[in-house]
Structure formats: structure tokens, C-alpha cells
Amino acid sequence: MSNAHEAVEAYWTAIDGRNWGTLTDLLAENVVYEAPETRERVRGRAAFIRYNTEAFPGEDWHIFVERIIGAGRHTASWVQFSEVSLQPGLSFFDLNQSGQIERITDFWPIAYDPPAYRAQLVERY
Amino acid sequence: MSNAHEAVEAYWTAIDGRNWGTLTDLLAENVVYEAPETRERVRGRAAFIRYNTEAFPGEDWHIFVERIIGAGRHTASWVQFSEVSLQPGLSFFDLNQSGQIERITDFWPIAYDPPAYRAQLVERY
Numbered sequence: 354m355s356n357a358h359e360a361v362e363a364y365w366t367a368i369d370g371r372n373w374g375t376l377t378d379l380l381a382e383n384v385v386y387e388a389p390e391t392r393e394r395v396r397g398r399a400a401f402i403r404y405n406t407e408a409f410p411g412e413d414w415h416i417f418v419e420r421i422i423g424a425g426r427h428t429a430s431w432v433q434f435s436e437v438s439l440q441p442g443l444s445f446f447d448l449n450q451s452g453q454i455e456r457i458t459d460f461w462p463i464a465y466d467p468p469a470y471r472a473q474l475v476e477r478y
Numbered sequence: 479m480s481n482a483h484e485a486v487e488a489y490w491t492a493i494d495g496r497n498w499g500t501l502t503d504l505l506a507e508n509v510v511y512e513a514p515e516t517r518e519r520v521r522g523r524a525a526f527i528r529y530n531t532e533a534f535p536g537e538d539w540h541i542f543v544e545r546i547i548g549a550g551r552h553t554a555s556w557v558q559f560s561e562v563s564l565q566p567g568l569s570f571f572d573l574n575q576s577g578q579i580e581r582i583t584d585f586w587p588i589a590y591d592p593p594a595y596r597a598q599l600v601e602r603y
């Protein structure tokens with residue numbers, strides 16, 4: 354298990370536990386967070402902690418890790434955000450030389466209907 | 479670079495190059511492909527090759543790899559599907575003991591508007 358794996362495991366544990374001090378320690382001060390689907394960006398550790406605490410209040414949600422894969426300074430994770438229903442989250446992390454997370458790219462894909470042209474090639478589940 | 483990394487690098491090179499023989503060699507005969515957003519599933523190598531060749535015909539699209547991260551028997555990738563515009567694809571792969579890909583979970587997230595409640599916490603790009 355690499356440091357890149359362990360850092361992201363600790364990241365999701367901190368978020369799920371609302372341990373903002375621990376989360377702060379895992380992040381580089383100049384961390385940049387991006388969500389390409391909505392083209393939202395948050396720059397800097399203080400702003401990212403504020404984003405987490407203010408955008409997602411309440412105690413009713415949890416994070417369940419499906420997969421964490423780390424190698425070198427890069428990690429990917431697949432988690433489920435559980436509140437009313439399960440929402441998958443796919444994230445890519447880059448670590449700096451000190452092992453802190455300095456770049457996060459998050460995808461939170463929403464369900465959509467498949468195109469009809471390939472209906473004969475797949476099953477639905 | 480792990481075998482899990484190399485298998486997925488070869489997978490995307492084969493798909494981008496329409497090298498279906500190479501793609502076949504990379505896949506376990508019992509490979510299962512799932513796309514959670516649309517709840518589509520394809521079972522088995524022959525059906526998956528058919529899905530690739532028939533659902534995505536034409537020569538106008540390409541795959542650009544943003545990131546491949548492999549460790550042990552697991553790999554994640556972030557690619558861009560380029561046709562008219564760029565469409566990100568996030569994929570998680572499991573390899574069997576022989577190093578063949580036996581499970582693929584693909585997400586092709588579509589853009590959406592961010593919720594207004596967090597507008598003051600982010601910038602847009």
C-alpha cells in the first residue's frame with residue numbers, strides 16, 4: 354500500500370468523520386479542487402475546508418469507499434456518497450513531494466438514459 | 479509501472495487504434511462491463527468486442543489518456559473521448575490472475591449546472 358493510497362484513505366475517513374483538523378493536515382496549503390462536470394473550482398486549503406463544512410452540512414450523509422488505487426504521487430478513488438440514495442464519486446488526487454494532497458479532481462456523475470442505438474448490444478440492470 | 483497499469487494503457491491504445499485483436503487478447507473471456515450511470519451491462523469478451531465495434535463506429539473519435547493508476551490487480555483511468563467535444567471517462571478495472579481484464583466499470587459523466595446553495599464557496603471555470 355503506497356503513501357498515495359494511505360493519504361486518500363485518510364482523506365475519505367476524515368471527511369466521513371467531519372474531522373476537519375485531520376483533513377487540513379492532509380492538504381497542501383495551495384491545494385486546488387476542481388469538479389469538471391459543473392466547472393466549479395476551489396483554490397487553497399482554507400477555502401476547501403470551508404467548502405466542505407458549509408456546502409455539505411448535516412449528519413445524515415456518509416462516504417463508503419469502493420476502491421482506492423494509489424501509485425507514486427497519484428491516487429484514484431471510487432466512493433459512494435450516501436444520503437437519501439447512493440451517489441458515486443470518482444476522484445483523482447495528486448500529492449506533492451511532502452505527501453500532501455495538492456490537486457483533487459472530483460466527478461459526481463448523475464444517472465441518465467442510455468441512447469437507443471446501442472440497446473441491442475447491452476442488458477440493463 | 480505495474481502490470482495493471484500496462485494492461486490498461488494497452489486497452490486504451492487498442493480502442494483508440496480500433497485494434498480489436500489486441501483488445502481481445504487483453505480481456506478475460508468472462509469479462510463483465512458495467513456503466514452505472516445508465517445501468518448498462520455487457521457480459522463476455524465477444525459481446526464486449528461487438529459493443530465496441532457496433533456502438534461506436536466511425537473514425538472521427540479518439541481517446542486521450544489523462545491518467546492511469548495501477549496497483550496490484552486494480553487500475554483506474556481518466557481519459558477524454560474526443561469527437562465533437564471532449565467527454566471525460568472514468569474507469570475502474572480489475573485483472574484476473576493471468577493479468578487479463580475481467581471487470582470494467584465505466585463512468586461517462588455529463589455536464590450539469592451546480593446547485594445555487596454553494597455558489598459563494600466556489601469559482602467557475
